Amino acid sequence: MTDPSPPVSSDISDSSPAGTIPGVHLQTAVGAGVLLVAAGLAFGALGIPGDAGYGGVGPNFLPWVCALVLAVCGAWLVWEARSGGYRAMAEPSGGDRADWSAAVWVSAGLLLNAALITTLGFILSCTLCYVLAVQGLRRAAGQPQARAPRTWGVDVITGLCISAPVFWVFTQFLAINLPGLTDTGWL
């Protein structure tokens, strides 16, 4: 019971090739990031009133605890990274190298969706998100047909076929407010 996750990784790794554990520098950077978060929390905590009322514990208590604990954790993570790497790391799934261009496609889909949803309406904005994301994922999978106009066309139609019914079900049946391009409730 001491170590609840024994031999799994070796047993199931045959079909999902594991990537290598990120390098020492990246690990240090993550530790430093945690330190930065801690500093940000501490800075923010300065602005929270500490008036404790009857208790002895004010609204700034927990923020300070979080800042201090995260500072310790961040420093510790940096130390672990510098002294041989994080302890007891599981190998991450997937490839060694990040496919950044695929991630850019997916990110563009998500961010454009966030920026345009109120102007374009849910259906069109989500279709755009779908088309861009699926393009990125197709390229990541190395599909040769990803760039073909026909694939783009199919993706646009698929995107519409998912987002339109979703929009109708949620707005008409469940009365959830989602933005439309028009006020009709159908587009």
Add this chain to the structure above:
Amino acid sequence: MEILDALMAGFATAITPANLLWALVGCALGTAVGVLPGIGPAVAVAMLLPITAKVEVTASMIFFAGIYYGAMYGGSTTSILLNTPGETASMVTAMEGNKMAKSGRAGAALATAAIGSFVAGTIATVVVTLFAPSVAEFAVKLGPPEYFMLMVLAFTTVSAVLGQSRLRGMTALFIGLAAGCIGMDQISGAARYTGGKMELLDGIDIVLVAVGLFAVAEVLYAALYEGRVKDTQNRMGRVHMTRLDWKRSIPAWLRGTVIGTPFGCIPAGGTEIPTFLSYAAEKKLAKGDNKAEFGRQGAIEGVAGPEAANNATVTAALIPLLTLGIPTSNTTAVLLGAFQNYGINPGPQLFTTSATLVWALIASLYIGNLMLLVLNLPMVGLWVKLLKIPKPQLYAGILIFATVGAYGMRQSAFDLFLLYGIGVLGVLMRRFDFPTAPVVVGMILGPLAEAQMRNAVSIGEGSWLIFLQRPMSLALIVIVLAVLIVPRLLQRRGRG
């Protein structure tokens, strides 16, 4: 007798046509979600949380509960056939189940998983029915110091016991607690970490965090690292168990249930420990030829036991959720969020103030388990077809549902940007092996724990000694320390 009457009243509510339909849709959706890679029960419930604005509370809780345990049934199908366990709970099933499938016994593995889930789920529901009311009665006597320490216990187990590294678990927990601080402080009304943004005054919604960390991060991660990973699917045989399979499965189901149920009842969460314990027990108890099958052709006990343990734990985990308001997993944390959306705080009073709701929910567990057995045994072939959806389309489609969940909650495009940011955080956490459950549990339980702590210190008139002066709270402190120290000592002894 009282319990039986209440349960019957619960059944009366649960079997109205509308509620039965919600249960059926929930179970079907849950199975689909469990089968599909890249999306789990926590995120499915989170994406659908906006419906709490319109759908009546009993119906939506029945619906969410259906998703919750439906996913457990579906998850085993994927891990047996695909060799990529959707969630930690089915990791053990993947070990033996996949070996069985590779040697042409997928049908028997699927059958023992589904029937075992049914047996364990039903027995654990009986335990919930019998014991939850008495736990609630006992819990009424607990004051803020005890509640706070119970929550600390939940924090400790979710961050320090589960997962590989205590340090990374703690980091994740405190990031969750810090995220829970954002917004208006509920006792004093002071704004914390809002940076003057109105959108942040209400805090960060649990939907955003769950959907961002699980769905968006999953899609980004797939694009970044998993494009070239090819899944291999095992052939499915006829779903059938021989007489010998039954003979070997039944004791394993029962042992799994006995191991799993207590783990669900204590606010210590996680299905990893009970499923691994059950696996180890089955391996140890097996004799002769059966023992030789472990790790080679795949032993049916190695699927039956852990699957039963898994479902028993998941069902029994409703006891701490309903009676104490303490979630011990991602999904129960999101379920707690669903209750909060209705202004209901699960806890000992729930059984008196919302008796109809609670008993209808418990009754729906019995009904749901039966529905799931039907959905998963004769119809398993249908669900397996879902595995044919190509990954790019599936993952891009998930983003559309993620948008519904994140935007539908507060109608704010700002939340969609935040969602993306949380998704990026999720990718980092996954690559660097930080557990995510502590973030979600910390964020949802953090504000409650903070309120209990501040009330407790008020009761102690500003003195922290209050936590040591009350016997229950002192006992809980000892348990927390034991949870932290004992495994380490055992480890050291094991090495020495």
